[in-house]
Amino acid sequence: MRHLFLNGPVQNGPFTFATRPGKAVGIRLAAALNAILGLPPAPHLWNTVTLTGDLRHREADGPKIPRQRFEADLIADKYLPRQSPVGGIMTDTDAEVARLALEMIENNLRAGTLTISRETVPTCRTCGHMTGTGGHPCNACGSTDTGERMGLRLVAELAKDRPVLDRSDIHASHRQQPKHLQHTAGNVAERLILSRTRDHGIDLSPLGLNGLVLDPRVGVHATVLAAARRHQADTAVMTITENAANHIAAHGQHFREHDGTRLQYALHGHLPYDHTASLQPLHEAYRASQAVKDGFEAWFLPLFSLRIKAVTRPDQLPALFKQYMRAHMATLAEVDGAAFEAVQDAVSAGNTEWITDKQALANVMANCGPALATIPWV
Ligand SMILES: [Zn+2]
Structure with missing residues (x-):
């Protein structure tokens, strides 16, 4: 396997994906890109080495739970019941x-x-x-x-x-x-x-x-490389925002290559998930099914944030939903295998133009709709 996309480990803070869906952008983006390449689901990566985590554990009421277990329980609570990741969970203190x-x-x-x-x-x-x-x-x-x-x-x-x-x-x-x-x-x-x-x-x-x-800024690099090693990938691509990359890049300088596996960053932007309720009239106008609506938020918006790395504004959402629906409707046309392979090549090379190309996106939906549908939405 050449590439494997992995999320920049998410800090195990006090939130759930239902309340803070923006925290899952890196996870969903990695899942979408792996689905397009036909790769098995990768583990979700978590950063548990934090001072706030130390304090939370010290101040927790009741009998003392070992820290590893304490973190694992907090991570499990992030997911809805029956939505724990198919590819598993890896934290930045796991033995491997x-x-x-x-x-x-x-x-x-x-x-x-x-x-x-x-x-x-x-x-x-x-x-x-x-x-x-x-x-x-x-x-x-x-x-x-x-x-x-x-x-x-x-x-x-x-x-x-x-x-x-x-x-x-x-x-x-x-x-x-x-x-x-x-x-x-x-x-x-x-x-x-x-x-x-x-x-x-x-x-x-x-x-x-x-x-x-x-230092956890080094540890997150080791986490991504360990996940890549488990899947025998040559290149581990870490999905991450520019701010976060700026915070860890220097600490990672000597930790981006090991034993023939190298690590690269794929930068993505922030998404206005708090404003998706404004799409309601469009949902009705297009008679969009729940699965189609979920797909927009679960994988289309994360892909868009890879294409346009600036903050996506709430007022851009209606146009993006229309763009997504036009591609969705175009999937009824004949599937073009060669064009889909061109998208796979683009994903491997880090090109993102295809994401805003209706026909290319339609080919992706036609070829890997079922895999994309497994990316859960809350
Ligand atoms: Zn002190």
Whole structure:
């Protein structure tokens, strides 16, 4: 298998997909692209290594549930009953992710791109949390008693011979390269500390870094690569917004290739799911069935956000629904196998023009309607 699309791991925060459907765009986009390529469903990826998760677990009432289980229960609650993902769930602390992350760290230590060194970092004197610069109260316990503390840390040196993000890191055609992101992602310190103080994460004690875990911005890359490895894909394409990519790209610089598998980012925009109720009159005018209406929100809008990466405005929804319905009605015409293969090639190459081409979209609906219909809508 050449490509596999995987969602940028979603932060396991306090929401459900029913209340915050926008959180599922990356998952649905990856599912739609995999369906077009005829690939099996990929796992849904989750980011559980967060300070807010630490605090939520510490403050939870009742008997203490082990953290892994606590996170798994919170993830399960995100989905409606009987809608747990066919391809399974993978989190950024699963054993196979941790194994792969440690392998990558060891390779990087050997290559000299990562080092373990004594560093002085701002630390909370009350709870030991690394507070970061800025002199603000500790985010973990609220204490204002912070100071510099020396200790062993895992440190990344940014490569000097190449930018943080270059064209080969982005799954997009030449014309859709995100020049702004390539510029802003490079605006970081030359040395990044990749070890963190957290209750939960990929334990770095095998490297002698006791009590420290891997920075989750690195961990999400290892999660995507582990999922790709499980499916024997050569290229793992992570669906992600530009903001999120900007946040993790530098930390991922030495974690985008392992053992013949490489990771690329496919950027998508934000969608106005809170305003889809305004489509009601159009639904009636087109006598759209529930399945057709669901398809618009479950896979068409996510694909559109790959084509147009800016925020989609609520007032664009009616025109988009008409565009989608015109393609839907065109599927009654004869299926064109060669044209569908051209769409598959475009998906593999990161071209997105076909998404706004009525005939191409109609061919996609005719060829993979049943697979697309399995992408659940809430
Ligand atoms: Zn503290």
